[in-house]
Amino acid sequence: MKFATKAIHAGIEPDPSTGAVMTPIFQTSTYAQTSPGDHKGYEYGRTQNPTRSVLEKNLAALENGTEAICFSSGLAAQDAVVKLFSSGDEVLAVNDLYGGSYRQMVRVWGQWGLKSRFVDMYTAANVEREISPATKLIWIETPTNPMLNIVDIAAVCAIARKHGILTCIDNTFASPYLQNPLDLGADIVLHSATKYIGGHSDVVHGCLVVKDAELAQRLHFLQNACGAVPGPQDCFLILRGIKTLHLRVQRACENAAVIAEYLSKHPKVEKVYWPGFASHPGHEIAKKQMRMFGAMVSFDLKDNSLEHATKVMSSTELFTLAESLGGVESLIGHPASMTHASIPREERLKVGLTDSLIRLSVGVEDVDDLIEDLGKSLS
């Protein structure tokens, strides 16, 4: 089955008891048993929920995995992955990471003796040099947030496999429509489904997708044992969002390509970060591992004062100044004070995340209107 068909049909059947074409919201915490232990596969709402089961089947298909495990947020999904490891183990993570992921690794897991090191993974050989005997997990985000660097997933996963290290790819920025890390050798794919998968900025949700049955079982155990599960209504909203995932991401990427080009020629813009440019250092790898180049675009201004950047961000009308990304509506954001405020300024500057860097999540509006909006606010 091809992607667009999977988005609409994988794991989804009319409800057997009523014929409802759309998966019902099973708003229940418990299920009747005819005699103790005799039930229809559902015992308690944290452990299983039929709306969630349908979503998990659908997500597994979208990422070419065998099982998906859903959580109440992307960070709850990350929390489950980290709980596979023990005190004394080490995580090697890419050095340009979503701020909340960085915060959880350093300030929560650091306290429990799990060490994280943040390294340049844009040359795969560098990853091999950084591996220590304690390294048990390699954590990749690509394209990275907000600098839009590209990591060669297949190359890094091959190195990890050789050393018996597990790999987890945060695939939130690409979405399953653009990139499928399990096909490139990754062990775990993570999504903040809050973003492209949900796509309408109306729900917070996370998931993991794997191929390996034993790993799936360990993660299902953690999902139930720790309990950060999504509610059935949230699962329904994610299922609804997925039905147009391919259409939304396709259009958003087309719009982003036009906007990136426009910004790169604008006299007030110093630099545009977008992997679709032939001059982007990760362009060839992006071409190899992604279907399109994504709809996130970051840029820096010639007058790189915080004041000027603030003025631009506060004066757009269609681009809403807000955290998050991946919805149908276009957003503009300031990573240094918003999504990445939890990362120390020296760390931010090391990867080029200046105080004046602006990040766009390009939506599916008419691109002419989006360009007019940016043009007005830049002048």
Ligand SMILES: *Cc1c(COP(=O)(O)O)cnc(C)c1O
């Ligand atoms: C938003 C985001 C997360 C965290 O997900 P939540 O659903 O907000 O918990 C993780 N990684 C990336 C790349 C994100 O953009």
